[in-house]
Amino acid sequence: MVVQTESFVMLSIVLFVLGAMGVLLRRNAIMVFMSIELMLNAANLALVAFARYWGNETGQLFVFFVITVAAAEVAVGLALIVAIFRSKRSINIDELHEMKG
Amino acid sequence: MAYYPQLVSLIILIPAIGAFINIFWGARLGEKWVGTVATVASALAFVIAVLLFVYLEGSGYEAVVINPPIFDGWIQIPAGEVVIPWQQRVDTLSSTMMLIITGIGTLIHVYSISYMHGDARFHRYFAYLNMFLAFMLVLVTANNFLMMFVGWEGVGLCSFLLIGFWFDKAHGVGWRNTMAANKAMLLNRIGDFGVVMSVLIMFWTFGTTDYFRPAEIVNVHLAEEAAHAAEAAHSEEGAVAAEGEAANKPGDVVLAQEGEGEGAAAEEAHGEEHSTPGVVYVNNDHIETDQLGVFGQAERFLDEGRVIDIGPVQLPFSTWLTIMTLFLVLGVTGKSAQIPLFTWLPDAMAGPTPASALIHAATMVTAGVYIMVRSNVLFYYAPVTSFVVAMIGALTALVAGFIAMGQWDIKRVLAYSTVSQLGFMVAAVGIGAYAAAIFHLVTHAFFKALLFLGSGSVIHAMEHGHHHAHSHGHGHDDEHHGDDHHDAHEEEFDPQDMRNMGGLRRKMPLTFITYLFGTLALAGIFPFAGFWSKDEILADSWVAGFDNNNLAGYIVFIILLMAAAFTAFYMWRQIVLVFFGKPRTEAAEHAPESSRLITIPLVILGFFSLGIGFMNTPSYVLGLDNIFGAHLFTDRLEYSVSKAHASEFNLLIALGATALAVAAMFLANNIYRRSAIIEARRDPLEMLPTTAPFWSLANARMYWDAFYSRVFARPFTRIAYFLSDVVDWRFLHDYFHDVVIWKGFNAAAQGLSKPVDLGVIDGAVNGVGRVFGWLSSQLRQIQTGYVRTYALSLLVGVVLVILVILLPLLQRG
Amino acid sequence: MTEVWLFIIAGALAVAAAVMMLLSENAVHSALFLIVTMVCIALLFLMLDSPFLAMIQITVYAGAIMVLFLFVIMLLGAEKLGTADPGPEKSRFRWFTPVALSLALALLFSIGLVTIQGNIDAQEPPVADPTVRVVNVSNSGPVDVYVGSLLLADDLAFGQSTSFASVPVGEYTVSVRPASGGETTAVFDAVAAESTNIVAHGPADEAPGIALFLQDMRPLANEGDGRITIFNAKADSTNVAVVETDTYNTADGSYSFVRVQNLAFGFTSILELPNGDVSWRFLNDGDGEQIIAELFDEELRRDSSNLIVLADEVLPAGTVRTLPLVVTAPTAAQFGSPRAIGYSLFTEFLLPFQVLGLLLLAAMVGVIVLTQREIKPVKKIQQRRKVSRPLTSVITAQVGQEVTEDAPRLNAPATAGEAEPVK
Amino acid sequence: MLQLPSLETLNMGAALPAISIAAWACILLLIDLWIPKDRKILTVYLAAGNLVFAFIANLLVFNQSGDSFMGMYVADQFSGVMNLIIIGTALLSIVLSFDYLKRVGIERGEYYVLVLFVTAGAMFMAAANDLILIFVALELLSIPLYVLSAFRAPDIRSEEAGMKYFLLGAFASAFLVFGGAMVYGATGTTNLNEIAASAGMIIASNSSTSLFLLLGAALLLVGLGFKVAAVPFHEWTPDVYEGAPTPVTAFMSVAAKLGGFGSLLRILVVGMSAVTMTAGEPAVWQNVVAILAGLTMIVGNIVALSQANIKRMLAYSSIANAGYILMAVAAAGSPGLANEATRGALVYMLAYMFTNMGAFAVVIAVERANGGADLEHFVGLGKARPMLAIMMVVFMMSLTGIPLTGGFIGKALVFATTLNAGLVWLAIIGVLTSVVSAYYYVRVIVNMFLRDAEASTEEATPGYSTGVQWVAAVALGGTVLLGVLPTLITVLTDRVSLVASITP
Structure with missing residues (x-):
């Protein structure tokens, strides 16, 4: 264990926060979505690092599940984006404010 | 075999499911399926009843209590740790009732399929019938008074629904039906008040409403063993004494009786043994009081001479018991149509005839008798109540029999006859002849159901005949029958008026024969069923009066004898008016025989009216007891009715009563053969100056209804009008409602709704509201939509x- | 040290690509940067001993998912959407970016603080308990075996063995008690994550001897191989050689393939062989290659660790027979290998795995529901134009928007006469 | 060699209700292909039949306390009661949906399949004993709900609802995953029982790893708080509820909450109840949950005051109700109160289920009759449809928490356990906000009865469907029954106990 677990976790935290910033700052729905994927990736990195630290596979399995769930989410999310685009011709999330208050 | 008693929960469930199906899907199923579902449900219940009966036969009549799985701990009062379980009891009494209810019920279902054909609310009718069966079975299988009361109220509801079934008939008939239903409901509520009071008193006194607690039930078994042992000892003893009757009944348990034929020593021996075979009290000594049911505790309390402390007064338990049972009797007079609450039953004939046959003749109205016999222990120890009961019963029998002689409506005659016969049963309970009461209940169920169904057949035929006679010419298609279709275009004709009938015996031979059977049974002619049961009541009252020197016995015996004569008279009058002579109207001329679905139940019931009496043949009668066995029914009943006893045949009474009945029939025959008077729509008795006042009295139903309406109903209505007009309408509505509530509320609502109108509360009612409104509008700014x-x-x-x-x-x- | 450098390079690249993804105006560029990040993360996975996940990360994530993203971006022509147009609401949310940035920093700070405070590497990494099992080849009847106070084997007959039981780390006294009475003890040190065999051996008339030796249950060098440990428990102090039957040369009566030579009493020899059948002879090394025992077509299963104990069994007739007793146990899977993950998936995590399947199905249904639209009368026009319409307008019809370079991308009303997007 | 676990080891029978729904959803998806578009009622019957089967199966396995799928799925009393409520919700909402879908013209068999998926997801969540399963089941709950929200597809409000829900939901689930990673990092396991064991050890040894554990707990709380719409993770709720098709709103306002609270209770009570500063003190997370509960009640109730759309008003009301349930969750953090609080929460959820489904049934009926669900559309309802109006009165009363309704019983239990836990300030907030809530609930009643309708609403009101009637009637029955005979339910919940079953 030359590189410490902590380093991996720190890296993952940085990536996670970057992803969160992406969600907050980008207006393109696809971009927001990609930022969320980045957050999930960061969580995966932390999980794998912890899995090596603990020496059991649970963390890796968690990652496996997260990746697959992300695939499902991506499919539905992109379908939603396409559907919205058909109706509104825009995927700018700032234009989605029919309902408020 | 061991699982048979568990079926008792199904016996309720199956008709309930049938009712459920017909209520919710009946309209879609169509007549065929509705009838099938209902009849199959009823028939399944009957099969279960038979299985239970077989089980009881096989298990030595040992009572079984079942806790159905779903209602365990039906009512729980957390603080007092009182649990009223939904327990069902299978013993000889409830088994008898189940057989009657489901058996006759099934026949009536079959009959109804044809009778109700074409009715707009066909499915609803069958749903009600099934519902009725379910509730009636709850009533008779209950093991506590509260559950019994659930059934009691349920059958009352079904009765109400069925009496008012044709609430929308044209020409004011519907209104009359509705009123009849209301009347039944109201009078029964008065009775129900008595039942509720009685149950509450029981609960307060004993801490339970169970008939018998589980601990006792175990004991029944032990008691039976003890009885067997005692029997063995006793039969040896009896053989030596050459006096015992045990030898007559090999293989049966010897039952203790207070018969007159027994020697003093034997009586002494029996005295101790007396209550052993049925229920148990002797062996209950080691049981804690709170482990006993109502009856066991009552006996224990009596033994201990307990004093009931009801606050200001302290009453001996026997007095308390009298009060308790008197309240119960009030309920009985309601449900079983006894004086003073009997006037609803004749009006109840407004419902469909099969329903009348089932509910208002064979089963529901006997619930009062059933519950009195069920609590025979209480009545046994409450002589005052028993006397009251005997008087009520005898008087009812006489009065109703008298009224029946002056009625023209075929069903009304039968209705009063039912009241009268119920009076017989109640009187029997009053003199302690519990077995005879139940026996009469059973036989009466068969022949009265038969008579009602027969009258239904006649009415049906009359309607057809009338219809046929009037539809010549305008070619009305024949598919529409069923009662309410006719009313649309027919006015004056009353198919139930016996004056319109006559000569139907040739038109409807099968109906005639079966009707004749029913009449003979009701009149008590040998060997029909009524003969045996009525005779047993008479013999018992003779014994009670002349042997045991009980005042009630004398009175009951004499009155019942008169009532029996009345019975024979009015029944033969009916036969003559309906079936003999010549047809008096076109309708009677064209009356056809009814369809097979109607006649088959008639034949079956006719058969039973003839034969069912033999199940309780007394000993030493024409050798019949060698064929059918003696006291079979009573013997079985004693396992559940501990104070029941078999009575002995008294040839003199039997002959006398029969002779009286035959004489009355002859009299009736002679009087009513004069059809000319009847064609003038008058009664022959009305023409005789000596009998005219009596006849008018009978025809006017002895002014009972008029009396009630003047004394109770009218003042009540006046008060109600006063309350509604002055207090409610003028004060509450005009002033209080309009001014105080309406205007005040309006003002408040204005205050409230104004801000609502504006969407945001700016003109708010108070500062707090304003603050919250402001907060709300500020906070919702967070919800930008982005x-x-x-x-x-x-x-x-x-x-x-x-x-x-x-x-x-x-x-x- | 290379590993540290690798981490620094891959990590820096991942962060840099992530930042670029955030800042890039063009969505396609962003997607490509995200792919770079993901590949870097896959590299880090490899460093963290999870080759399987690294592979999945590249194929599923960087491959399939990102291709989907790119496809949708290109399909919608949405490369620059959401960046070009600030919109009239912009002024209202002027506060937004600084607040968001400071919040993200606060988040970074608080989680980072936790990580540094948590100081996970200072903790002792947890280790597995030692495990121990017993093989009885002593002829003194059934034995009870205690490890410390733990009854490990009860009435263990000749030739039987227990499975591995775990015990806490520490020093134990092993005590073997034959049914006939007496006791033999030995002391051993239970080391974490090691598996120890206890072999009771000896002739009928003596108290059983105890042999203790480690068995390596750790992953094999080549996954799919099997491992064989041969232990010589023949008390008659003969050295044993193991040869393969297949290579017996009848001409000169010699074996050309000798697996083990000169295995003395109480010694072990460990072999790792590809799985398959083995047919071996055990020869008395000192005594003219006399065959003392034989294994014929013994199956060597994948990923298993086989212990072969050579022991003398005293037959009722009094003769002594040498028996090769084979005891098999699975080896530990390689950490992070597909086998390890698959094993867990199909045992402990079977339910989540199934739910995952449902989830994918639900997602498919969802996609169909969201994107399937009923075809409205537009069809007629399409048919008429089918022949001569250029590809761009086909795409336009599908997308409902001009996608050619020269047309304005945003807020372009659909050209009149073109197929209307279905509302 | 891979050794697959045998069926006995898996003990699948215990998980039968959830599994049957999941499996049938897959089969129904295929069957639906053969059902013509005008006979979709058949799909409804098939789906409802499956739910009824699962309901019965759940009753059958109710008392079976056991682990299924090698400790992944816990079939205990808690999941038994939760399953009953969840299946009931699904059943009622399916009955509600059919007529609505037909009217709006979005009648598709997939709808019911998706509802079944959500139902299975919620059931798995409530019974999950592992963070991984919780995550996967949460997604199984969420993804179909995203689709269902956007089910009225070309309608831009519905699509917007789906999009908002999706983006925020995915964002929140990223936090959930990260939280799971942190918990795993601290304990080395994702199994709740083992987490409980090692959490106890970590806290006892005063190890700094507990920071990871708490961080993980906080992030899990965020992920699940989003699902149950706790403030400040609630903002999606009103928009999504308003935009989604109304039966979906009804369904998701209960089902998603049930799943979320099921998992939340399991994670916090089973996994983390030992996370205390010193033994015998309330768990560390109690403060957070209590603050969230307070915020949720305040914001939910106050913002609801100024809503004109009933759907939106009910959305805020559902936020507020989440606050009351969170109050019980907070109380569960006190030592020895976990079971009492759990039972209170269960009863509250059941009451809320009945009441809310009933209220939405009325809203659907009004939408159909008057063309919208604004407060204005309820004007004069008392005269035009007295039964409907009276039912609505009962539901509103139950939501307010007036005695003899289920809402009162739920609130009473929750307040009692909060007071027992010593969170007096929280209980006071709860009572005060209840008083505030009376204002907007009563406003509906005022509108129905005390304001005269204009002539236009009287005319041409198509009747409401039998399905809606049934749901409203059942909901009314449930609400009143629960209010009058609470023992019927407490008999079920009395034995619910959430404790970590394995100790090391």
């Missing part, structure tokens, strides 16, 4: 949560 701000708020939450949760740990270092 996803990114939502995400931002989520992130704020994240940071907040992390900081709050980590704060203590970070402080710790």
